[in-house]
Amino acid sequence: MDGLGIYLLLLLAIACGWLLGRVRRSSRRKRRPSHDVFSDYFVGLNYLLNDEPDEAIDTFINSLEATGDTPETHLALGALLRRRGKVDKAIKVHQALLARPDVSREFSDSTRLQLATDYISAGLLDRAERLLNDLLNEDTPAKWDALRHLITIYQTEKEWENAIACSTRLLTNSAFKRDAELRTAAAHYCCELAELRIAQNQYQAAKDQARRAFTFDRKHRRASMILVKVEHHFGNYAAALKELARIQSSSPEFTSQLLPQFEACYRHLGRMADYELLLHKFSQQVADVKLVLALAELKQSLYGNAAAAEFLAEKLREQPNLAAIVELLRLQAVDATITPDSATIELLQQVVHKMQQRKAAFRCHHCGYESRNLYWLCPSCKVWDKSKPITESDKT
Ligand SMILES: [Zn+2]
CATH class of the missing domain: 2.20.28 (Rubrerythrin, domain 2)
Structure with a gap:
């Protein structure tokens, strides 16, 4: 947007604010909901402010300070001040608004939410928490926004039980019921508690928390990983493998991260041949050199250097890769019985040449x-x- 455009929009928005303030005052007797007027004004304001330079905001603040006398303009002014980092001033504006006798209940709730946001920005979390809990206890329509803010506070303060309680309450609202972000976060709070329990060596309690996480998000990866740890601790290797398989099938990109746990479980069960089959299956599903290297290492331990070298050479013909070449060269260097083949050197030269070009x-x-x-x-x-x-x- 050019300078003139911004200027015209600013003028328009200020005029709107002034007009809406008048409309609201003249229509108060008709009991028009103040929320409509306020939200219209605020939406217009937000359109204007998105991606606009700080100077535009400052101009706006100055004009509001000079001309605004309606509660709406003061509420907008407070939000703008906070946005520009002038939190102290924003708090003063919002506190003065709350002291005014002429504002409606609904408006006062909006102001309290804004004031709580100011407190959060200023790091005064205790004060924000008190204000937001008041809104909750009064059971006002603003409570849903209050819950959102409270969750942010409890997350920052690592008060996981409180965060879970607020999330549960927010999820009773049909508008938030399917909010995936909210559900994932709530599941993470349970996982935080689970990990605390593991640190205290309380594995059964950790398992309960992981299961609680699934009530928020049935496919929660972290909760599954915690369950793997717990089942492994209890020696339930088959159960751990089942959970690992669940994670792998829902997030194949995490496959190589899961290999150490897969390997440990199969080793405990004495089923390394099954592990080898599984690795082959994974390496066909996911193109990840870590899987190839893990297979080479397994083959080396099961069948010796030559088998590992042969496997790597075969994989390299399909898909040249530096890490696999280095591993093959290492095998050839440590084991004199494996004859170094010129194809590997040629592949190495090609790969390095490509890297140099890039x-x-x-x-x-x-x-x-x-x-x-x-x-x-x-x-x-x-x-x-x-x-x-x-x-x-x-x-x-
Ligand atoms: Zn430069």
Whole structure:
């Protein structure tokens, strides 16, 4: 938006605020809900402010301070002040608003929510908590917003039981019932409690908390991982494997992260051949070199160096990969019975060559921007003549 556009919109919004204030005052006898007027005004304001420069906000603050006399303009002013980091001033504006005798109940609730947000911004969490709990106890329509703020506070303060209680209450509202973000967060609060229990060596209590997490989010990955830990601790390796399989099938991208637990369970059960089959299955599902390396390591321990080297060479023909090449070269170096083949060296040369081509050759000495071509004007920091070739000594 250009300067003139911003200016015109500012004028329009200020005029709207003034007009709406008048409309509201003249229509108060008709008991028009003040919320409509207020929300119209605020929506307009938000449209204007999104992605606008700070100067626009400051202009707005100045004009509101100079001309605003309605409660709505003061509420808007307070929010703007907070947005500009002037939290002390915002608190004063909102406290003065609460002291006014001419504001409606609904308006006073909105103001208290704003004041609580000010307190949160200022780090005065105790005060915010008290204010929000008052809103909750009074059972006002603002309680849903109050619950959201309280959850934020309890999360910051690591008061997990309180956070869970507020989440449970918020989820009774049909508007939030399917809020996936809220459910995931609530499940994480249970997991936090579960991990505290594990740290205290209370594995049964940890298991209860993990199960509680599933009541919020049936596919919660962290809760499943905690269950794996608990079942492993109790020696229920089959149960742990079942949980691991559940995580793997719902999040295949996490497969390589799960390998140590998979391996430990199969080892305890004495079923390493099954583990090998499983790794083969995974490596067909997910293209991850860590799976190939894990299989090579397993084959080395089960069948010896030659079998591992043969497997790696075969995998490399399908998909060249530096880590796999290095592992193959290592096997060839440590075991004289494995004859180094020229194909591996050739693959290595190709992969390294590709990596060199991808590598940046120039670096901006002003901002650190790296590029393959020389730019006289740095595309990142827009300073002339700072791009210089990267030398070997730069790389260390
Ligand atoms: Zn630069």
